[in-house]
Amino acid sequence: MSNTSREAILARIRQGLQQPAPLPVRPDFEQPVHPPLSSDDKVVAFAESFQRVGGEFYYCESLPHLAAQLASFQQRQQLGPPIVWEPALQELLRRAGLKYVADETGFIEQADLGMTSCEALVARTGSVLVSAASASGRRLSVYPDQHLVLARPSQVVAEIGEALQVVQQRYGSKPPSMVSLTTGPSRTADIEKTLVLGAHGPRRIALFLLEEDE
Template sequence: MSDTSRDTILRRIRQALQQPAPQPARPDFTAPLHPRPGADEDLAVLFAQSFVRVGGALYYCESTEHFYDQLFAYKKEKSLERLFVWEPELKKLLHEGNLVFQDSETDFLEHADAGLTTCEALVARTGSVLVSSATGSGRRLSIYPDQHLVFARTSQVVPDIGDALQSMQQKYGPDRLPSMVSLTTGPSRTADIEKTLVLGAHGPRSIVLFLLDDAPAATA
């Protein structure tokens, strides 16, 4: 008696069930989630591309004097009357460049046009700026003003967020991390209300980075 179509299908199912199903390879949970940059890739260039892509404004500075010129031109272009700077090393740097800034908290709440801070690290993959409360800028200067200006060096660029956090642990120790650590990725924005994009919803309306190239000069 010949098999019916139903018998043929059932036999194939029974044969398939007798063979163990192939199992997927065990995932390597220690492997990085995202590919690491190649040895021939410039981290500073990768960061610059990511930073601009998320809405940041980047000014590349070839030297300290070039930074003075860039910052002076930016202040003039944006008509910044009050640039708040609270970190001692930044105050010294701007004094040497004869740049005018507000070095105290006088009128800060009423006239916080812009604040200039340093940062802990720059993340190449996401274009993020890692700031903390451990600097003289504290918690407020990177959040409250309408414009957040950052002075950083190319040597501070790391591949990914994990590398940035690891550098924080190495700098401060795992038990003495700053009370506030924040990743800033582009200007503050939200589209929660009626899907309308609003800038400056819970932080600065713009983030501007002055990136000083401190890579050692190539020798012939």
């Protein structure tokens, strides 16, 4: 590089340094961080987000409807009864006339399908917040190949912060030993950027939303 070119470059640098950099625009802290949800109805917004991240959503208006939806799911996946450890879920399935596996005998060998409840559903991200506080513990939402969730419309909140507040209000000074946000089926693309489902948890997640009066 000639001295003339070098001096021209240095002159432009010196000139640029003499002009102060513009300050960034001051953010409006009164405005919400996130854009509005896709729907004014949080349940609709959750269903859209949940399906967008790879979940399967089933609306159930009654216990017979739940029975039909779950039986159809099992038939399509060619699976037997789900493993269910929570007494409240067991009672609902009994009332719906559905079979389930209640004990842990042969759990590791037979854990193809597990069903749990949840703490909350997040409309923004389509996430399911589960915890170790229920009888399902830490294992039933993680170990089976396919994870079923039975929830109610009243459990849908808009944001993750609200879901964490639900847990805080429910358990107070004795929080669960584990809380987890499940967003779609377990997946990874760490190896050669090839998407693999079920790498760290269930390969499929399906949510059955049962109306409140059932």
